[in-house]
Amino acid sequence: MSNIHVYSEIGKLKKVLLHRPGNEIDGVIPQTMPRHLFDDIPWKKGAQREHDCFADILRKEGAEVVYIEDLFRKSFSQKGSREGFIKKFLDKHGIFNPHLREQLEAYLLCLSPEEMADKIMSGIKKSDLGPKKQEDFSRFFPEEEYEHYYTEPLANLYYTRDPGASIGRGMSFHCMEKLGRNLETVVWQHIFEHHPDFAKDAPMWLSNESHFGIEGGDIAVFSKDVIGIGCGLRTRPEAIEQLAGNILPQDTFKKILVFTIPKDRKFMHLDTVLTMIDHDKFTIHPGIEATLNVFEISLGGSGELVYKDQTDKVEKVLTKALNLDSVQVLRCADGSFIDSEREQWNDGTNTLAIAPGTVVTYSRNEVTNELLRRSGIKVLEMPCGELSRGRGGPRCMSMPLVREDI
Template sequence: MCKNNFPLYVTSEIGKLKTVLLHRPGKEIENLTPNLLERLLFDDIPYLKIAQQEHDAFAKILKDHNVEVLYLEDLAAESIVEKNIRENLIEDFLVEGKISGEGIKEALKKYFEGFNHKELIEKMMMGVRKKEISNVKMRSLADAVNRDYPFLLDPMPNLYFTRDPFATIGTGITLNHMRTETRNRETLFAKYIFENHPRFKDTDVKIWFNRHEESSLEGGDELVLSDKVIAIGISERTDAVSIEKFAKNIFRDGQSFETILAFNIPKKRAFMHLDTVFTMVDYDKFTIHPEIEGPLQVFSIKKSEENQLRIQEENATLEDILKKYLGLKDVTLIGCAGRDKIDAAREQWNDGSNTLAIAPGEVIVYARNYVTNRILQEYGIKTHIMPSSELSRGRGGPRCMSMPLVREKL
């Protein structure tokens, strides 16, 4: 726990990590098929057995460094022990799963009754194949259509990237509205956890952005650079208007943050989120994808009178912008794979710039990005190297797979 035993506290990217939320990949991965990859935002199908072994190695690194590791599936199950809460989650889940046929809805509710709380959460994550339920009564046109599609409820294979559905900032969270329907269902688990889990329900967890907003915001675009500065990507997955809504809410609350830096990054899959191309590894050192080192549009957002926002485009290099707002004399941008055009492109595809800091100058990285890892070490960064042959197929790195809940204040 952090100061005053508050269950959430994150005011930096690099403060010593105390508590983190993970999701161990489950059978939702085995419900991926080639025909569903685009729909479910995957480029390939990981081999679950090896992916779980790799994820366990990731968790072991964290635990070996005295980080409390919590699992999404456990917290969600512990949040629905009361009958009415469990029933509400099922109802919400079916609505957001686009289950409109009354016969199918009735059959799914009855099917879910047979699971205990943990099994129910895992089944929701896994998805429901049509062949699992044979007694659907056709009560409407909606019950009869789409007979060739193999699922009644789609699997949720992106869940092991716990960074995106919500983000801890200060003593609150952004409960995000995801860009795609495929991932927006994931945020339901966070909603029920923060409203009902004994660890959180009686605390004042502030919501800086809500999942019912119409514009999108995703956690991979949200970086807490210091207790004064937050960076957010305007990206393929996060809208500029969402950043303004978030800024107004967090400034209004009186948190310590004074500036939000909005990075306008290319809108393509290889640059999916800001943390795909830029992460903080030490007080004055950052990993970066060479392709965003050229002219990069950055806006500073500050609070002005009457809770309005003062927005200004920063006409300076990225190094100078970071020095200015973080109060640094020097900034080192460590290019993925040393900026080599071939090595950088290959390792960036495998999230070479996506690191998870567990303390200042100490990060977890993928083994396969060996060129970038060697360069980080040459800059004095301590690297904890984890296996990554299967987890990397989901297009996310160690930062993507983790949601810090508590970090020590720098």
């Protein structure tokens, strides 16, 4: 089996990519929380303990856990790969001041490859380099006093679902809205192109050099024939069109269902409002149903993309697309307005299926978890007091690399 093989949301999870929270989250302060997408200051040791529990659950259920930080540290074996990465990283960061750029390049290349990888993830502080060069005119124009970094800490790196996506036998890499998140895609794509486990024959469906935004939380592989993509706050229709044009002619997928979702942070991605948990079961946030429209993209007879507006309710659309007799849609917190609003805030719908009818969820979403159990779903709960401060659940924190076919 290939190093990337994902043809469903529910096939038994065999290999998964995670990131254990590290020094990068120590760079989140109240003044920078909005751009780091945190609603509170995370505590690293607590987040690490919770994340270790998450990884242990996955291992006990038979999944091989690999960490992006380990892959990144081992991705610089090729001659010139460090220099090439630094150029792409600084370009994506928008650092074009020649004096500062020279200092940053020299600093990073003085480190070992492993140290350089760690510094890229945690962020380069101004104190790491010392004062700017005397010939650098920008030294006369200091930034805000709370700006202590030259390069952004990759504080959201533990949400491995978004910078890239495993789809079928290949990967897509994404143009993301926030700078810190966009820098993560440079790390991901570098690993894909240079680490020996991936630099082989797996296709790249999208490059992070695209100008149109798309994020992995909006992408769901429902079956070997059907992909679902959310179009809302973080994913643009032009990016969906690009992905469809690349993947439909080259893999088993026959259609893409595009779900329009409101441009609101509480509906950030498709997987915050709709996830597949069994052959015929989905979780959904009830607050989304009234505004959820679905379009279908498929290939025409001459290979052109064909678009169709699906006017049925989401249950009927999913039933037809997956060739089922019916589907059961389980509403977050059993449809209770107050409970669903509370549990949606902490990703009650963001379940990670690790086998058909077996999911990992946050323990704090008690009403939704009980509903899942009553509906025949095996629920494996994980702690989340610190991890949830970044507004993402178990699916957000994982990128399946290999799943068994169903």
